[in-house]
Amino acid sequence: MRELVVGAAQLGPIARDEPRESAVGRMIALLEDAAARGCRLVVFPELALTTFFPRWYTEDQAEIDAWFETDMPNAATRPLFERAKSLGVGFYLGYAELTIEDGRTRHYNTAILVNAGGRIIKRYRKVHLPGHAENEPWRAFQHLEKRYFEPGESFFEPVNAFGGEIALAICNDRRWPEIYREAALRGAEMVLLGYNTPVHYPPAPEHDHLQGFHNHLVMQAGAYQNGMWVVGVAKAGREEGCDLIGESCIIAPTGEIVALCSTLGDELITAPCDFDRCAEIRSNVFNFALHRRPQLYPLLSADDPSSLQG
């Protein structure tokens, strides 16, 4: 048995004018609760330091950049790093990352994994950016991730930490079965992911009532079909007039939801996660080496699937 008690620390809404220090204070309260309940790893949402700013269109780059972090930790987040270290708890944190690489300014939707010693041991930049790049005034609100971020180029390689092999993903990544399989083929035993998911999806509002169902469906399937733990954590509730789903959860390698948030506010759920349970699935029905037929999946990795089609 390799058991890790994990906390999923859902956040309620963060107002546009709520300072990062306030959001960090809320996270520290959840972290302390988690430590008291035996957690050694706590998962916070995507873009957990501010309101979900991609809902607004602006051409003012300075206004956009103000939502980003240029250093991590920084003055606002250092108290979280320090408190976590003093408690011996690691964490996953999503934030907007502004960095200069190869002489160019980059904007990423990023998540980090911090170990119990306060050190960043994994940085992941969101690969599947949803939404659109131009202002679409017909929408009740925008979803401009394709405008404000550039896509990450990370593979879904896990890091050995907390007694297991842990991969990171963010929000819309979770809808894609490819990410769980890539991570599992690389040995992942647990995927951590934060999300901000509006109830209302302007291109297909006839599916709004299914947001909660779809959220769980994709994560439960990813867990079961790869024999992995999945921890999905929302920023939830009515944020600046936009309703975000909650239903943060911890999912076993069987696909069963073993802990579930029941509010749309700040809320902690915990579960003991035994990494050894992955083998129940991965050594049997989803034994990849025995049963997968990759030669019959030529389109999955193809840059241009139509070019390979028979």
Added chain:
Amino acid sequence: MRELVVGAAQLGPIARDEPRESAVGRMIALLEDAAARGCRLVVFPELALTTFFPRWYTEDQAEIDAWFETDMPNAATRPLFERAKSLGVGFYLGYAELTIEDGRTRHYNTAILVNAGGRIIKRYRKVHLPGHAENEPWRAFQHLEKRYFEPGESFFEPVNAFGGEIALAICNDRRWPEIYREAALRGAEMVLLGYNTPVHYPPAPEHDHLQGFHNHLVMQAGAYQNGMWVVGVAKAGREEGCDLIGESCIIAPTGEIVALCSTLGDELITAPCDFDRCAEIRSNVFNFALHRRPQLYPLLSADDPSSLQG
């Protein structure tokens, strides 16, 4: 709107000594009911003509071959083909196929799609054979598909029929997210599949109570994540002392189960399936061209994923 009324024709158990003619008679009764309810396509289970013989070990090849069909249609199944043609209804039928190809005798777990004119327009040979190849007497019953069949080499290419693009799969195929994605990248709008799934899974009996959940989870995720209709049809009930799950269903491109069997016997469910509804999903949240990142999924198509790992 491109609407097709589809029938999922679940079968109850078929006893070891029940002749094919009897199974065919049961299927004709379901087919006639389906035609009366407006169906133009009826889906029957995997290996629908006989009992699920891979549960028994034998080294007597003649005994095995007796479960196979060397021609299709043949004397036993011709009445089904003829009745279907006279009703103007097409069908999916699973059976054990014995054929000679390239000078060698082949055994496949096969499904065919027959059009409303009685012509076989697609043949699919099961790609993901579950189970094992040797006798394992510790099991309450065997699952010798890896012994009695050779794996098919079919891609998941759909055929244009019944007003849409239709792909075939069989039983254990449905657990693999790869098949839905391969089919969808090839334009599939509907996947038809039959199954024989024991409640008891000897290698991990601690999951037996989850068989129904897993059955629906994988098919619903496959439908939603690819914006496709999925029709899954069981041979169900207590067959020669072995309990098989039922819960045959028709699943919309939203992942919602829109029709569900509620018995373990011969039972027909129907639903009007509009192929145009695939676009609600495939043009939006799962717009592959806009959102997939195949360059970051190098392992999915790799013959030996470990050789590519960073």
